[in-house]
Amino acid sequence: MPNQKLRKGLLFTSLLLFPITLNYFSPYVIIDGAMQGIINGSFIVFILLFVTSLVFGRSFCAYLCPAGGLMEFGGMVQDKKTKGGKRNLIKYAIWVPWLGMIAIFSIIAGGYTSINFFHLTDSGISVDRPEAYIIYLIVVFLFLVITFISGKRAGCHYICWMAPFMIIGTKIKNYFKWPSYHLEADSEKCIECHLCEKSCPMSLKVTKMVQKDSVNNTECILCGNCVQTCQQGAIITAWKWKKRIK
Ligand code: SF4
Numbered sequence: 001m002p003n004q005k006l007r008k009g010l011l012f013t014s015l016l017l018f019p020i021t022l023n024y025f026s027p028y029v030i031i032d033g034a035m036q037g038i039i040n041g042s043f044i045v046f047i048l049l050f051v052t053s054l055v056f057g058r059s060f061c062a063y064l065c066p067a068g069g070l071m072e073f074g075g076m077v078q079d080k081k082t083k084g085g086k087r088n089l090i091k092y093a094i095w096v097p098w099l100g101m102i103a104i105f106s107i108i109a110g111g112y113t114s115i116n117f118f119h120l121t122d123s124g125i126s127v128d129r130p131e132a133y134i135i136y137l138i139v140v141f142l143f144l145v146i147t148f149i150s151g152k153r154a155g156c157h158y159i160c161w162m163a164p165f166m167i168i169g170t171k172i173k174n175y176f177k178w179p180s181y182h183l184e185a186d187s188e189k190c191i192e193c194h195l196c197e198k199s200c201p202m203s204l205k206v207t208k209m210v211q212k213d214s215v216n217n218t219e220c221i222l223c224g225n226c227v228q229t230c231q232q233g234a235i236i237t238a239w240k241w242k243k244r245i246k
């Protein structure tokens with residue numbers, strides 16, 4: 001069973017390190033790299049997010065993402081559920097044009113010709129000058145505001161440019177069902193107390209998914225809160241697929 005203290009400790013540590021790591025998750029630095037034909041840190045990080053999601057799904061979001069930590073801890077102050085649904089598609093309306101821009105700029109630059117992990121981050125630390133500090137504060141403000149207005153981890157649902165990489169990876173792993181980290185549900189054990197749902201940081205309709213014997217939603221970040229909350233053992237984490245996904 002996932003250890004929630006460890007998970008939140010890792011998330012909090014990642015949040016504290018956000019002033020150092022900001023550029024490695026930046027949607028802008030990768031564009032600047034593309035314009036100069038440079039494979040930079042965020043390019044490598046986004047590829048790694050996709051590759052790791054083929055085995056671990058969206059665990060990065062649950063354990064390591066500083067913005068995720070910001071929103072999850074922010075959501076503890078204001079415990080509003082995020083509506084999700086079709087609004088979750090907003091992030092693709094951001095992601096597709098953004099990817100297109102990266103592709104076009106890299107083609108105009110004559111393709112990628114060099115690798116510099118520290119492109120635009122010469123010192124290795126993202127927030128190393130006053131202008132960078134202002135950008136950092138704007139990012140923090142943006143994620144906190146969307147959490148307070150739209151609910152728990154709303155930024156993950158609606159605006160995150162990194163989530164689609166992991167969602168695609170998760171869809172692929174769930175389709176091929178190779179051994180990978182996922183949840184299994186047993187509807188016969190469920191007493192419909194809805195406690196799992198209340199504990200879900202992604203505001204997912206967990207009880208309904210358990211009733212269908214499938215808790216593998218691409219918005220699920222595999223935090224394991226529902227597993228820990230369910231006293232009936234109706235949800236477990238697993239590596240091997242035991243049940244058919246509906
Ligand atoms: S969805 Fe985006 S912001 Fe949210 S935890 Fe995942 S990577 Fe971070």
Ligand code: SF4
Pocket residue numbers: 189190191192193194195196197206207210229230231232233234235
């Ligand atoms: S906490 Fe367990 S028993 Fe209660 S609704 Fe969720 S899966 Fe069912």
Ligand code: SF4
Pocket residue numbers: 183196199200201202203204206215219220221222223224225226227
């Ligand atoms: S469904 Fe469970 S594992 Fe997935 S995000 Fe919600 S609480 Fe976490």
